[in-house]
Amino acid sequence: MTSEQYNICVRQFADRVFRFVIKNIRNEADARDIVQQSFEKLWVKHETVEFEKAKSYLFTTAYHTLIDWTRKNSRMDVVEQTPEVVMGSNHYNRFELKDSLNSALQQLSNIQKEVILLRDYEGYSYKEIAGITGISESQVKVYIFRARKNMHKILTQMEKTG
Amino acid sequence: MSINKINYEQFAMDYLEGNLNGQQLRDMEQFLERHPDIKKELEEMELFYLEADEDIVFDQKESLIKETEPEAIIVSGYRKWWLMSSIAVFLIFAITLFMLNMDVDKVHSSDETMVEQKTITSEKQQPSVTIDNNEAITNNDEINTPEEGSNREIIIEKNQEKVVEIKEDVNNDNFIPNSNPIQKEQPVARQAPQSVPTEINPQTPTPEQSKKNEEPVIFAGTDTSSRTTESENNANPKVKHKTESTPIASVELEPIFSETSITKPMEDMQLEVDEQFEIVKVKETRLQKLGLFPEGKRIINRSTLKSVLIPESFASKD
Structure with missing residues (x-):
């Protein structure tokens, strides 16, 4: 180069x-x-x-x-802060959802956060994420599944508490 | 690989995203049938996808920018091999072409040298020409007035038809044979026929005698039987047949072509006529001393001179 x-x-x-x-x-x-x-x-x-x-x-x-x-x-x-906006599945505008997602993201473990950011922000495949992080592709899939599952729980909890 | 509660997570995302097919999809469906709690979890799971926040920018990009410099072409592997091979082939071709041009230049140079040498002999009219081995190369039809300050003596070798010696005098008016010659090429001294009876010409004038007369002279050998070739490009009014023997006559050639210039009929001289000779003017020569001609300048035909120089006829006259 x-x-x-x-x-x-x-x-x-x-x-x-x-x-x-x-x-x-x-x-x-x-x-x-x-x-x-x-x-x-x-x-x-x-x-x-x-x-x-x-x-x-x-x-x-x-x-x-x-x-x-x-x-x-x-x-x-x-965990820096508690989400201020309770998120419902279809009841929040785009900006509210965005903030809630960012709040939920911060509650994930480091590895879950890293792999899901690489997946969603950069669009890397599981294989590419495995190459970047040095973990196996199967592990990447597991971490991403857990990250999404946790985000769902967090956001659902936000909705219930909000 | 069978799907169970330990490893189902690595297939869960592909199942949710619809990327499973074939045997893996059937295995996953069978697994979910065996574990309805997990199936319910996946069915209720809402997938959230993060979006990049375009408002977040790195504002110190300029600090990361590096100055660009002309860099060498980075090549590797077969590309490098091909590049080097191409350069080598180009260099070989260029060198070959250069060498060929050098050879052509040499040929041209040698040709030009020959042409230049011939040009010198043809352009600069020589007052005196020495001919080896009785080679008659004169042609008075082409005789021009000698170039001023270029009184020269030219020796022409038989059968080669090229100038092998050019001798130049300092003063055109005072021609001195063999004085300070400019050697273009080593003169080829050829052995004159030994049939010339040197005792016949005890008082044959030498080049020094011609110098005293301040007149270019022709030294003609006595063996005229060998004069069978004639040069086409000799235009010198003064021709000297260079031989090892002593010249028997000294005459001056003049560009006089009219037979009316002959002051004495050839019949009176009782000389034979040879067509290879042109009009010549006899000044003070051996012929005069021998009584063949009266005093003063005489215009004779060259053929008559040839006849005079024939030993038999000369001897008979002598």
């Missing part, structure tokens, strides 16, 4: 990597640092990384950086 192609990656993927990271750690400054580190690692390896695989390389790097950051910051598992 040339330096020009690297710059294309910055313009195309920086926002998406940042969203993926900040949805996991909810710390904007740390999320920027992780994005910076991820692109710096890509730049160091840019001559050996093919342009077509740059996106996967970026998300893989960001994921592992995120894991390292999580290990250093146990606050990752803290």
Whole structure:
């Protein structure tokens, strides 16, 4: 990959990597640092990384950086807030549902959050997520199933409590 | 792989998303029939999908941008091999073409040298020409006035029809044979026929004598029987037959073509006529000394001169 192609990656993927990271750690400054580190690692390896695989390389790097950051910051598992909007299946507008989903997302485990973000935000296949996270494809399917099942429970609970 | 309560989760998402088919779909349906609680859970499960928040952007992209530099073409594997092979083939072709052009240039150069040499001999009229082995190369029809300051002596070799020696005098008016010659090529000294009786010409004038007369001279060998070839391009009014023997006569050629210039009839000279000779003017020569001609300049036909130079006729006259 040339330096020009690297710059294309910055313009195309920086926002998406940042969203993926900040949805996991909810710390904007740390999320920027992780994005910076991820692109710096890509730049160091840019001559050996093919342009077509740059996106996967970026998300893989960001994921592992995120894991390292999580290990250093146990606050990752803290549930920050209780959803203020109770969500019913078909009774909430788009913005309310969006906020509820984000709230439910934060109640998931790290691995569930990571794989479901890669699946829903970036549209990666189970196999691709397995490649990024380093876990098996079957495990990815299990984590995603559990993530959706938990979100359903959380949102249902929000609706009942709301 | 049979589906059970331990592993059913890895098939659950594909079942919910409708991605199971064939045997796996039948196995999943059988499993759900055996476990109605799980079937109810899946039927009531509402799938929520997250959407990316486009409002969240990374505002420090410029800090990640790197300066682009002209980079070498990164090639690998067979592409690199093909690239190197193509370059090698191109270089071989270019070198071959270059070498061929060099050979053509050499040929042209040698041809041009020959042409230039011939041009020099043809353009610059020489006041004196030395002919080896009695080669008659004069043709007075082409004689021009000698170029000023280019009094030269040219030696022409038999059967090669090329100039092998060009000798140039410093002063055109004072021609000195064999003085300060400009050697274009080593003159080929050819052995003159030994049939020339040198004792017949004890007072044969030498080039030095011609120098005293300040007149270009012709040194003609005595063996005229071998004069069978004639050069086409000789236009020099002064021709010298260069031989190893002593010249027997010194005459001056003049571009006089009119037979009316002959002041003395050839019959009176009792000389034979040879068509290969042109009009010549005799000044003070051995012929005069021998009493063949009266004093002063005489215009004779070259053929008569040839006849004079024939030893038998000369001896008879002598």
